[in-house]
Amino acid sequence: MFQFDNSYARLPDRFFASVYPEPVEGPKLLRFNQKLAAELGVEADLSDPDRLAAVLSGNVVPQGASPLAMAYAGHQFGNFVPQLGDGRAILIGEVMDRAGQRRDIQWKGAGPTPFSRRGDGRAALGPVIREYVVSEAMHALGIPATRALAAVSTGELVQREQEQQGAVFVRVAASHVRVGTFQFFAARGDTEGVRTLANYVIERHYPDLMGAQNPYLALLQAVADRQAELIARWLGVGFIHGVMNTDNMTISGETIDFGPCAFLDEYNPMKVFSSIDRQGRYAYRNQPGIGQWNIARLAEALVPLIDADEEKAVEAANAVLKAFGDTFQAHWIEVFRAKLGLVTARDGDGDLVQGLLSAMEENEADFTRTFRALCNAAEGHDDDLLACFADTAKLREWLPKWNERLAEEGRSPADVATEMRGVNPWLIARNHRIEEAIAAANYGDFSFFEKLVEALEKPFEERPEFADYAFSPTAEQKVARTFCGT
Secondary structure (H helix, E strand, O other), X not given: OOOEOOOHHXXXXXXXXXXXXXXXXXXXXXXXXXXXXXXXXXXXXOOOHHHHHHHHHOOOOOOOOOOEEEOOOEEEOOEXXXXXXXOXXXXXXXXXXXXXXXXXXXXXXXXXXXXXXXXXXXXXXXXHHHXXXXXXXXXXXXXXXXXXXXXEEEEEEEEOOOEEEEEEEEEEEOOOOEHHHHHHHHOOOOHHHHHHXXXXXXXXXXXXXXXXXXXXXXXXXXXXXXXXXXXXXXXXOOEEOOOOOHHHOEOOOOEOOOOOOEEOOEOOXXXXXXXXXXXXXXXXXXXXXXXXXXXXXXXXXXXXXXXOOHHHHHHHHHHHHHHHHHHHHHHHHHHHHHHOOOOOOXXXXXXXXXXXXXXXXXXXXXXXXXXXXXXXXXXXXXXXXXXXXXXXXXXXXXHHHHHHHHHHHOOOHHHHHHHHHOOOOOOOXXXXXXXXXXXXXXXXXXXXXXXXXXXXXXXXOOOHHHHHHHOOOOOOOOOOOEOOOO
Protein backbone atom coordinates (compact mmCIF):
# COMPACT_ATOMS: atom_id res chain seq x y z
CA MET A 1 0.00 0.00 0.00
CA PHE A 2 2.74 2.45 1.02
CA GLN A 3 6.23 2.68 -0.48
CA PHE A 4 8.13 3.83 2.59
CA ASP A 5 11.48 5.58 2.89
CA ASN A 6 11.73 6.46 6.58
CA SER A 7 14.41 9.10 7.08
CA TYR A 8 13.33 10.25 10.57
CA ALA A 9 13.65 6.71 11.87
CA ARG A 10 17.32 6.81 10.85
CA LEU A 11 18.05 9.68 13.25
CA PRO A 12 19.54 8.93 16.71
CA ASP A 13 17.35 7.05 19.17
CA ARG A 14 16.83 10.08 21.41
CA PHE A 15 14.79 11.77 18.67
CA PHE A 16 11.86 9.40 19.06
CA ALA A 17 10.45 6.32 20.73
CA SER A 18 9.65 3.27 18.64
CA VAL A 19 6.07 2.28 19.36
CA TYR A 20 3.37 0.17 17.78
CA PRO A 21 -0.30 1.13 17.70
CA GLU A 22 -2.73 -0.53 20.05
CA PRO A 23 -5.39 -2.51 18.12
CA VAL A 24 -9.00 -1.34 18.25
CA GLU A 25 -12.11 -3.45 18.45
CA GLY A 26 -14.04 -2.72 15.26
CA PRO A 27 -12.39 -0.34 12.78
CA LYS A 28 -14.71 1.00 10.09
CA LEU A 29 -13.63 3.25 7.24
CA LEU A 30 -15.53 6.53 7.37
CA ARG A 31 -13.75 8.38 4.61
CA PHE A 32 -10.73 7.77 2.42
CA ASN A 33 -9.20 10.62 0.41
CA GLN A 34 -8.64 8.95 -2.94
CA LYS A 35 -7.30 12.09 -4.62
CA LEU A 36 -4.65 12.56 -1.96
CA ALA A 37 -3.79 8.84 -2.06
CA ALA A 38 -3.16 9.11 -5.81
CA GLU A 39 -0.97 12.18 -5.22
CA LEU A 40 1.04 10.22 -2.66
CA GLY A 41 1.39 7.18 -4.90
CA VAL A 42 -0.53 5.12 -2.33
CA GLU A 43 -2.28 2.08 -3.76
CA ALA A 44 -5.40 1.09 -1.84
CA ASP A 45 -7.80 -1.75 -2.46
CA LEU A 46 -11.16 -0.02 -2.12
CA SER A 47 -12.95 -3.29 -2.82
CA ASP A 48 -11.90 -4.49 0.65
CA PRO A 49 -12.83 -1.63 3.03
CA ASP A 50 -12.39 -3.81 6.11
CA ARG A 51 -8.76 -4.54 5.25
CA LEU A 52 -8.19 -0.87 4.43
CA ALA A 53 -9.76 0.18 7.74
CA ALA A 54 -7.51 -2.27 9.59
CA VAL A 55 -4.40 -0.65 8.11
CA LEU A 56 -5.60 2.91 8.51
CA SER A 57 -6.61 2.37 12.14
CA GLY A 58 -3.30 0.74 13.10
CA ASN A 59 -4.65 -2.79 13.58
CA VAL A 60 -2.40 -3.90 10.74
CA VAL A 61 1.03 -2.29 10.42
CA PRO A 62 1.90 -2.01 6.73
CA GLN A 63 5.08 -3.53 5.38
CA GLY A 64 8.03 -1.17 5.49
CA ALA A 65 6.61 1.01 8.27
CA SER A 66 8.77 2.20 11.17
CA PRO A 67 6.17 3.34 13.71
CA LEU A 68 7.50 5.94 16.11
CA ALA A 69 6.44 8.78 18.40
CA MET A 70 8.47 11.95 17.97
CA ALA A 71 10.03 13.70 20.93
CA TYR A 72 9.47 17.43 21.37
CA ALA A 73 8.96 20.09 24.01
CA GLY A 74 6.98 23.32 23.78
CA HIS A 75 5.66 26.53 25.22
CA GLN A 76 1.97 26.03 25.92
CA PHE A 77 0.20 29.35 26.45
CA GLY A 78 3.60 30.83 27.27
CA ASN A 79 4.59 28.17 29.79
CA PHE A 80 7.49 25.90 28.88
CA VAL A 81 7.03 22.14 29.16
CA PRO A 82 10.38 20.39 28.59
CA GLN A 83 8.84 17.12 27.41
CA LEU A 84 5.66 16.73 25.41
CA GLY A 85 6.10 14.47 22.39
CA ASP A 86 3.54 12.55 20.37
CA GLY A 87 1.15 11.48 23.08
CA ARG A 88 -1.62 10.30 20.78
CA ALA A 89 0.07 10.23 17.39
CA ILE A 90 2.32 7.65 15.76
CA LEU A 91 4.37 8.35 12.64
CA ILE A 92 3.81 5.34 10.38
CA GLY A 93 6.53 6.31 7.96
CA GLU A 94 7.40 8.53 5.00
CA VAL A 95 6.66 8.28 1.31
CA MET A 96 7.94 10.13 -1.73
CA ASP A 97 4.91 11.52 -3.51
CA ARG A 98 4.50 11.72 -7.29
CA ALA A 99 6.05 15.20 -7.29
CA GLY A 100 9.19 13.85 -5.60
CA GLN A 101 8.39 15.44 -2.24
CA ARG A 102 8.83 13.54 1.02
CA ARG A 103 5.61 13.29 3.05
CA ASP A 104 4.88 11.93 6.53
CA ILE A 105 1.98 9.55 7.12
CA GLN A 106 0.73 9.54 10.71
CA TRP A 107 -1.91 7.79 12.77
CA LYS A 108 -3.59 10.14 15.22
CA GLY A 109 -5.49 8.39 17.99
CA ALA A 110 -3.91 4.95 17.56
CA GLY A 111 -3.10 4.38 21.22
CA PRO A 112 -0.70 5.44 23.96
CA THR A 113 2.99 6.17 23.46
CA PRO A 114 5.82 6.76 25.93
CA PHE A 115 4.91 10.48 25.70
CA SER A 116 1.23 10.05 26.58
CA ARG A 117 1.77 10.88 30.23
CA ARG A 118 -1.66 10.08 31.73
CA GLY A 119 -3.48 10.25 28.39
CA ASP A 120 -5.10 7.29 26.63
CA GLY A 121 -3.55 8.06 23.25
CA ARG A 122 -6.97 7.90 21.64
CA ALA A 123 -9.03 10.37 19.64
CA ALA A 124 -12.75 11.02 19.74
CA LEU A 125 -14.91 11.04 16.62
CA GLY A 126 -15.77 14.74 16.84
CA PRO A 127 -12.20 16.08 16.77
CA VAL A 128 -11.31 13.65 13.97
CA ILE A 129 -14.16 14.99 11.84
CA ARG A 130 -13.18 18.57 12.64
CA GLU A 131 -9.54 17.99 11.66
CA TYR A 132 -10.53 16.18 8.47
CA VAL A 133 -12.88 18.97 7.41
CA VAL A 134 -10.68 21.93 8.30
CA SER A 135 -7.40 20.55 6.98
CA GLU A 136 -8.97 19.80 3.60
CA ALA A 137 -10.77 23.15 3.63
CA MET A 138 -7.48 24.97 4.20
CA HIS A 139 -5.86 23.05 1.36
CA ALA A 140 -8.71 23.98 -0.98
CA LEU A 141 -8.26 27.63 0.02
CA GLY A 142 -4.63 27.38 -1.08
CA ILE A 143 -3.19 27.69 2.43
CA PRO A 144 -0.35 25.31 3.39
CA ALA A 145 -1.71 22.72 5.80
CA THR A 146 -1.44 19.13 6.86
CA ARG A 147 -3.82 16.90 4.90
CA ALA A 148 -6.43 14.28 5.66
CA LEU A 149 -5.89 10.84 4.15
CA ALA A 150 -8.56 8.99 6.12
CA ALA A 151 -10.93 8.88 9.05
CA VAL A 152 -11.71 5.56 10.71
CA SER A 153 -14.10 4.80 13.56
CA THR A 154 -12.75 2.34 16.13
CA GLY A 155 -15.87 0.68 17.50
CA GLU A 156 -14.74 1.71 20.97
CA LEU A 157 -15.58 4.50 23.39
CA VAL A 158 -13.14 7.05 24.77
CA GLN A 159 -13.56 8.85 28.05
CA ARG A 160 -13.50 12.65 27.94
CA GLU A 161 -15.93 14.84 29.91
CA GLN A 162 -18.29 12.03 28.94
CA GLU A 163 -17.95 8.88 26.90
CA GLN A 164 -17.54 9.51 23.17
CA GLN A 165 -17.10 7.34 20.12
CA GLY A 166 -13.47 6.72 19.21
CA ALA A 167 -11.81 7.30 15.87
CA VAL A 168 -8.40 7.44 14.20
CA PHE A 169 -7.31 10.22 11.86
CA VAL A 170 -4.64 9.56 9.25
CA ARG A 171 -2.65 12.75 8.71
CA VAL A 172 -0.22 13.67 5.95
CA ALA A 173 2.41 16.38 6.36
CA ALA A 174 5.57 17.63 4.71
CA SER A 175 6.97 16.70 8.11
CA HIS A 176 6.00 16.88 11.76
CA VAL A 177 9.15 18.71 12.95
CA ARG A 178 8.10 21.65 15.10
CA VAL A 179 9.69 24.59 16.88
CA GLY A 180 9.17 22.46 19.98
CA THR A 181 11.32 19.70 18.48
CA PHE A 182 14.31 22.06 18.56
CA GLN A 183 13.37 23.16 22.06
CA PHE A 184 13.44 19.56 23.27
CA PHE A 185 17.17 19.26 22.59
CA ALA A 186 18.04 22.85 23.51
CA ALA A 187 16.40 22.45 26.93
CA ARG A 188 18.72 19.51 27.62
CA GLY A 189 21.84 21.35 26.54
CA ASP A 190 22.10 18.88 23.67
CA THR A 191 23.69 21.17 21.09
CA GLU A 192 24.67 18.23 18.94
CA GLY A 193 21.03 17.15 18.88
CA VAL A 194 19.99 20.64 17.77
CA ARG A 195 22.66 20.54 15.05
CA THR A 196 21.59 17.10 13.84
CA LEU A 197 17.97 18.22 13.68
CA ALA A 198 18.85 21.47 11.91
CA ASN A 199 20.90 19.62 9.31
CA TYR A 200 18.03 17.20 8.79
CA VAL A 201 15.51 20.03 8.34
CA ILE A 202 17.76 21.93 5.94
CA GLU A 203 18.29 18.87 3.79
CA ARG A 204 14.60 17.94 3.82
CA HIS A 205 12.86 21.32 3.59
CA TYR A 206 15.42 23.96 2.63
CA PRO A 207 18.08 22.24 0.49
CA ASP A 208 18.96 25.55 -1.18
CA LEU A 209 20.43 26.66 2.18
CA MET A 210 23.04 23.91 2.27
CA GLY A 211 25.57 26.15 0.57
CA ALA A 212 24.76 29.27 2.62
CA GLN A 213 27.57 31.06 4.44
CA ASN A 214 25.68 30.57 7.71
CA PRO A 215 23.08 27.84 7.06
CA TYR A 216 21.62 27.92 10.58
CA LEU A 217 20.97 31.64 10.50
CA ALA A 218 19.57 31.19 7.01
CA LEU A 219 17.30 28.43 8.37
CA LEU A 220 15.95 30.75 11.05
CA GLN A 221 15.27 33.39 8.40
CA ALA A 222 13.57 30.92 6.07
CA VAL A 223 11.27 29.54 8.78
CA ALA A 224 10.42 33.08 9.92
CA ASP A 225 9.54 34.10 6.35
CA ARG A 226 7.29 31.08 5.84
CA GLN A 227 5.47 31.66 9.10
CA ALA A 228 4.96 35.34 8.39
CA GLU A 229 3.39 34.50 5.03
CA LEU A 230 1.32 31.65 6.48
CA ILE A 231 -0.19 33.80 9.23
CA ALA A 232 -0.97 36.59 6.76
CA ARG A 233 -2.87 34.07 4.68
CA TRP A 234 -4.74 32.86 7.77
CA LEU A 235 -5.92 36.39 8.42
CA GLY A 236 -7.00 36.71 4.81
CA VAL A 237 -9.63 34.01 5.28
CA GLY A 238 -10.53 34.88 8.87
CA PHE A 239 -8.86 31.80 10.34
CA ILE A 240 -8.07 31.54 14.04
CA HIS A 241 -5.74 28.67 14.92
CA GLY A 242 -6.73 28.69 18.56
CA VAL A 243 -3.64 27.10 20.10
CA MET A 244 -0.43 28.54 18.62
CA ASN A 245 1.89 26.83 21.06
CA THR A 246 5.46 26.27 19.87
CA ASP A 247 4.75 22.55 19.60
CA ASN A 248 2.01 23.44 17.09
CA MET A 249 4.24 25.45 14.74
CA THR A 250 5.84 23.41 11.98
CA ILE A 251 9.26 24.14 10.58
CA SER A 252 7.92 23.39 7.09
CA GLY A 253 5.44 26.27 7.24
CA GLU A 254 2.27 24.17 7.25
CA THR A 255 -0.78 24.77 9.40
CA ILE A 256 -1.00 21.88 11.87
CA ASP A 257 -3.28 20.67 14.68
CA PHE A 258 -6.85 21.76 14.04
CA GLY A 259 -8.19 21.37 17.55
CA PRO A 260 -9.98 24.49 18.81
CA CYS A 261 -9.57 26.33 15.50
CA ALA A 262 -12.35 28.27 13.79
CA PHE A 263 -13.13 30.75 11.02
CA LEU A 264 -14.64 34.14 11.80
CA ASP A 265 -18.29 34.70 11.18
CA GLU A 266 -18.74 38.36 12.12
CA TYR A 267 -15.50 40.36 12.00
CA ASN A 268 -14.02 40.91 15.44
CA PRO A 269 -10.22 41.25 15.58
CA MET A 270 -10.12 40.10 19.20
CA LYS A 271 -12.29 37.05 18.59
CA VAL A 272 -11.36 33.85 20.44
CA PHE A 273 -13.09 30.49 20.07
CA SER A 274 -10.82 28.13 22.01
CA SER A 275 -12.30 27.11 25.34
CA ILE A 276 -8.83 27.03 26.91
CA ASP A 277 -7.67 30.46 25.66
CA ARG A 278 -9.25 32.40 28.49
CA GLN A 279 -6.94 35.42 28.18
CA GLY A 280 -7.22 35.81 24.41
CA ARG A 281 -3.55 35.05 23.83
CA TYR A 282 -4.30 33.51 20.43
CA ALA A 283 -7.06 35.88 19.31
CA TYR A 284 -7.35 36.62 15.57
CA ARG A 285 -5.41 39.90 15.79
CA ASN A 286 -2.72 38.49 18.09
CA GLN A 287 -1.58 35.72 15.76
CA PRO A 288 1.22 37.68 14.00
CA GLY A 289 2.76 38.68 17.32
CA ILE A 290 2.56 35.12 18.59
CA GLY A 291 4.19 33.91 15.39
CA GLN A 292 7.11 36.26 16.04
CA TRP A 293 7.27 35.11 19.68
CA ASN A 294 7.44 31.48 18.57
CA ILE A 295 10.22 32.26 16.10
CA ALA A 296 12.11 33.87 18.99
CA ARG A 297 11.96 30.53 20.80
CA LEU A 298 13.39 28.81 17.72
CA ALA A 299 16.12 31.45 17.63
CA GLU A 300 17.05 30.67 21.24
CA ALA A 301 17.52 27.02 20.33
CA LEU A 302 19.65 27.85 17.28
CA VAL A 303 21.91 30.46 18.93
CA PRO A 304 24.76 27.99 19.69
CA LEU A 305 24.84 27.01 16.01
CA ILE A 306 24.63 30.51 14.54
CA ASP A 307 27.95 31.70 15.95
CA ALA A 308 30.48 30.49 18.51
CA ASP A 309 30.42 34.04 19.88
CA GLU A 310 27.08 34.13 21.72
CA GLU A 311 26.84 37.92 21.54
CA LYS A 312 27.23 37.89 17.76
CA ALA A 313 24.78 35.00 17.45
CA VAL A 314 22.14 36.82 19.48
CA GLU A 315 22.63 39.99 17.46
CA ALA A 316 22.19 38.10 14.18
CA ALA A 317 19.09 36.26 15.47
CA ASN A 318 17.56 39.51 16.76
CA ALA A 319 17.90 41.02 13.30
CA VAL A 320 15.74 38.21 11.92
CA LEU A 321 13.17 38.73 14.66
CA LYS A 322 13.03 42.48 14.09
CA ALA A 323 12.40 41.92 10.40
CA PHE A 324 9.47 39.58 11.09
CA GLY A 325 6.97 42.40 11.54
CA ASP A 326 7.87 44.05 8.24
CA THR A 327 7.82 40.71 6.45
CA PHE A 328 4.40 39.87 7.85
CA GLN A 329 3.06 43.32 7.00
CA ALA A 330 4.26 42.99 3.40
CA HIS A 331 2.46 39.65 3.05
CA TRP A 332 -0.65 40.94 4.84
CA ILE A 333 -1.08 43.94 2.60
CA GLU A 334 -0.49 41.76 -0.45
CA VAL A 335 -3.24 39.38 0.69
CA PHE A 336 -5.73 42.16 1.36
CA ARG A 337 -4.88 44.15 -1.76
CA ALA A 338 -5.87 41.08 -3.74
CA LYS A 339 -9.08 40.78 -1.73
CA LEU A 340 -9.90 44.37 -2.73
CA GLY A 341 -9.09 43.69 -6.38
CA LEU A 342 -5.84 45.64 -6.42
CA VAL A 343 -2.76 44.41 -8.26
CA THR A 344 -0.47 47.42 -7.90
CA ALA A 345 0.92 48.94 -4.71
CA ARG A 346 0.06 52.48 -3.67
CA ASP A 347 0.64 54.51 -0.54
CA GLY A 348 -2.51 54.48 1.49
CA ASP A 349 -3.58 50.95 0.59
CA GLY A 350 -3.22 49.88 4.21
CA ASP A 351 -5.54 52.68 5.30
CA LEU A 352 -8.02 51.62 2.63
CA VAL A 353 -8.07 48.06 3.97
CA GLN A 354 -8.36 49.22 7.56
CA GLY A 355 -11.22 51.53 6.62
CA LEU A 356 -13.28 48.59 5.40
CA LEU A 357 -12.31 46.40 8.37
CA SER A 358 -13.27 49.18 10.77
CA ALA A 359 -16.71 49.47 9.18
CA MET A 360 -17.08 45.70 9.33
CA GLU A 361 -16.13 45.59 13.00
CA GLU A 362 -18.59 48.31 13.96
CA ASN A 363 -21.39 46.48 12.16
CA GLU A 364 -20.35 42.94 13.06
CA ALA A 365 -20.38 42.23 9.34
CA ASP A 366 -19.73 38.66 8.26
CA PHE A 367 -16.08 38.44 7.17
CA THR A 368 -16.43 35.96 4.32
CA ARG A 369 -19.74 37.23 2.94
CA THR A 370 -18.58 40.86 2.99
CA PHE A 371 -15.50 40.21 0.91
CA ARG A 372 -17.42 37.95 -1.46
CA ALA A 373 -20.10 40.62 -1.90
CA LEU A 374 -17.31 43.09 -2.66
CA CYS A 375 -16.67 41.12 -5.85
CA ASN A 376 -20.12 42.06 -7.13
CA ALA A 377 -19.58 45.63 -5.97
CA ALA A 378 -16.52 45.82 -8.23
CA GLU A 379 -18.96 45.53 -11.14
CA GLY A 380 -21.24 48.19 -9.69
CA HIS A 381 -23.69 45.90 -7.90
CA ASP A 382 -23.66 47.09 -4.29
CA ASP A 383 -26.84 45.53 -2.94
CA ASP A 384 -25.29 42.35 -1.52
CA LEU A 385 -22.49 44.34 0.08
CA LEU A 386 -24.82 46.89 1.66
CA ALA A 387 -26.93 44.03 3.03
CA CYS A 388 -23.95 42.86 5.10
CA PHE A 389 -24.07 46.06 7.18
CA ALA A 390 -26.70 47.07 9.74
CA ASP A 391 -25.61 50.72 9.39
CA THR A 392 -24.25 51.49 5.93
CA ALA A 393 -23.05 55.04 6.61
CA LYS A 394 -19.40 54.20 7.13
CA LEU A 395 -19.40 51.77 4.21
CA ARG A 396 -20.92 54.43 1.94
CA GLU A 397 -18.08 56.77 2.92
CA TRP A 398 -15.54 54.08 2.08
CA LEU A 399 -16.92 52.90 -1.27
CA PRO A 400 -15.99 56.01 -3.33
CA LYS A 401 -12.40 55.80 -2.07
CA TRP A 402 -12.20 52.15 -3.12
CA ASN A 403 -13.80 52.82 -6.51
CA GLU A 404 -11.36 55.66 -7.11
CA ARG A 405 -8.45 53.40 -6.21
CA LEU A 406 -9.74 50.68 -8.57
CA ALA A 407 -10.07 53.21 -11.37
CA GLU A 408 -6.36 54.07 -11.05
CA GLU A 409 -5.53 50.56 -12.23
CA GLY A 410 -7.37 50.92 -15.54
CA ARG A 411 -8.73 47.37 -15.64
CA SER A 412 -12.24 46.38 -16.62
CA PRO A 413 -14.72 45.81 -13.76
CA ALA A 414 -15.41 42.30 -15.07
CA ASP A 415 -11.73 41.36 -14.95
CA VAL A 416 -11.37 42.81 -11.45
CA ALA A 417 -14.42 40.93 -10.18
CA THR A 418 -13.25 37.65 -11.70
CA GLU A 419 -9.85 37.94 -10.02
CA MET A 420 -11.47 38.85 -6.71
CA ARG A 421 -13.69 35.77 -6.84
CA GLY A 422 -10.51 33.72 -7.07
CA VAL A 423 -9.23 34.96 -3.70
CA ASN A 424 -12.42 35.71 -1.75
CA PRO A 425 -14.08 32.36 -1.00
CA TRP A 426 -17.81 31.90 -1.41
CA LEU A 427 -17.86 29.54 1.54
CA ILE A 428 -15.62 28.43 4.39
CA ALA A 429 -15.74 25.66 6.99
CA ARG A 430 -18.15 27.42 9.30
CA ASN A 431 -18.30 26.30 12.91
CA HIS A 432 -21.99 25.56 12.98
CA ARG A 433 -21.74 23.35 9.91
CA ILE A 434 -18.85 21.39 11.41
CA GLU A 435 -20.78 20.93 14.65
CA GLU A 436 -23.82 19.83 12.65
CA ALA A 437 -21.72 17.17 10.92
CA ILE A 438 -20.23 16.01 14.22
CA ALA A 439 -23.62 15.81 15.93
CA ALA A 440 -25.06 13.73 13.10
CA ALA A 441 -21.99 11.46 13.01
CA ASN A 442 -22.36 10.74 16.70
CA TYR A 443 -25.74 9.23 15.81
CA GLY A 444 -24.29 7.25 12.92
CA ASP A 445 -25.29 9.63 10.12
CA PHE A 446 -22.22 10.63 8.12
CA SER A 447 -24.09 12.26 5.23
CA PHE A 448 -23.59 15.75 6.70
CA PHE A 449 -19.85 15.10 6.97
CA GLU A 450 -19.68 13.84 3.38
CA LYS A 451 -21.64 16.77 1.97
CA LEU A 452 -19.61 19.32 3.93
CA VAL A 453 -16.32 17.90 2.67
CA GLU A 454 -17.69 17.94 -0.89
CA ALA A 455 -18.86 21.55 -0.54
CA LEU A 456 -15.48 22.72 0.72
CA GLU A 457 -13.53 21.11 -2.13
CA LYS A 458 -14.31 24.13 -4.35
CA PRO A 459 -14.72 27.09 -1.97
CA PHE A 460 -14.44 29.78 -4.65
CA GLU A 461 -17.18 28.38 -6.90
CA GLU A 462 -20.82 29.37 -6.39
CA ARG A 463 -22.58 26.02 -6.65
CA PRO A 464 -26.32 26.28 -6.01
CA GLU A 465 -26.52 22.84 -4.40
CA PHE A 466 -24.29 24.11 -1.58
CA ALA A 467 -25.88 27.54 -1.13
CA ASP A 468 -26.84 26.82 2.49
CA TYR A 469 -23.15 26.49 3.40
CA ALA A 470 -22.48 30.09 2.35
CA PHE A 471 -24.97 31.56 4.82
CA SER A 472 -23.95 33.16 8.09
CA PRO A 473 -25.18 31.31 11.16
CA THR A 474 -28.33 32.48 12.86
CA ALA A 475 -28.08 33.59 16.48
CA GLU A 476 -29.17 30.09 17.56
CA GLN A 477 -26.61 28.39 15.29
CA LYS A 478 -23.54 30.35 16.41
CA VAL A 479 -20.79 28.35 18.07
CA ALA A 480 -19.09 30.31 20.82
CA ARG A 481 -16.48 27.78 21.92
CA THR A 482 -14.35 25.08 20.32
CA PHE A 483 -12.44 22.36 22.15
CA CYS A 484 -9.15 20.50 21.83
CA GLY A 485 -10.66 17.04 22.21
CA THR A 486 -7.76 15.66 24.24
